[in-house]
Amino acid sequence: MTSAVTTTTFGERLRAATDSFGPLCAGIDPHRSLVESWGLTYDVDGLTRFTETCVEAFAGHVGVVKPQSAFFEVFGSRGVAVLERAVLALCESGTLVVLDGKRGDIGSTMAAYAEAYLADDAVAPADALTVSPYLGFEALRPALDLAAGTGRGVFVLGLTSNPEGRSVQHARLRDVSVAETMVRGAEAENAQARSQGRLGSVGLVVGATVGSAVQELGLDLAACNGPLLAPGVGAQGGTSEDLRRVFGDALPNVLPSSSRDVLSAGPGVEPLREQAVRTSANLAEILR
């Protein structure tokens, strides 16, 4: 595992990217139905074509891209190779990559996940990785530390966009909800960045579809000083107005993510790019 000295943090690079390109995080989710609707076969060749089209459309035109690892893992090592090439090409273009892998395990295994995705000498390191804290926030320590050391970031699942998430994330122990534990954990990790007036690199996932949960649970998302990845916009029913309601004064730190809604504009590179750029511009109006 290596960690080169980096001069910019993920939080700083993310802020610069969204200032330049708007806040959209464009998802690459090669669902079978989408791949086929693009006139491609649902196999490694179709996956490759689909992914290369997304890279061509998004690289250098949107600030942040979020490939969903699961859709590549479906095809085994050949699918993962497609994902790795996409991550490398996007990073090469300067477009930030949040790899949606939702990794989480006991600390010693978490160290291997961190090494796999966040080390400088990983096969295809991402700028940030989504991580699952349900083995305990501190179990994420190897990823938190390696990300900090290599100028990368993590997004910790806080309030996920699916309705089933409530049963775990709203649960309280001694009056503190599970979600609040994650917010407090991220806040502590981002304290130094806050004292320096910078956005931190430990983000949270908070879905655009969570309704009034942030208010009901009394979460202070702005105080956490980290980026707030907000999936659920578009196909899951989340709207720009929902973003306003859910995030309130934390809106400037929100990174709305949309996959199917943007990808449905394919298979042409130009229409796909236009859809992403237009969505990002519309979101910028709302988040401003």
Ligand SMILES: O=c1ccn([C@@H]2O[C@H](COP(=O)(O)O)[C@@H](O)[C@H]2O)c(=O)[nH]1
């Ligand atoms: O709470 C969460 C966390 C992650 N996701 C992921 O985001 C995309 C959403 O895709 P859409 O097509 O825009 O619905 C997908 O990769 C999910 O795994 C999420 O939806 N909710």
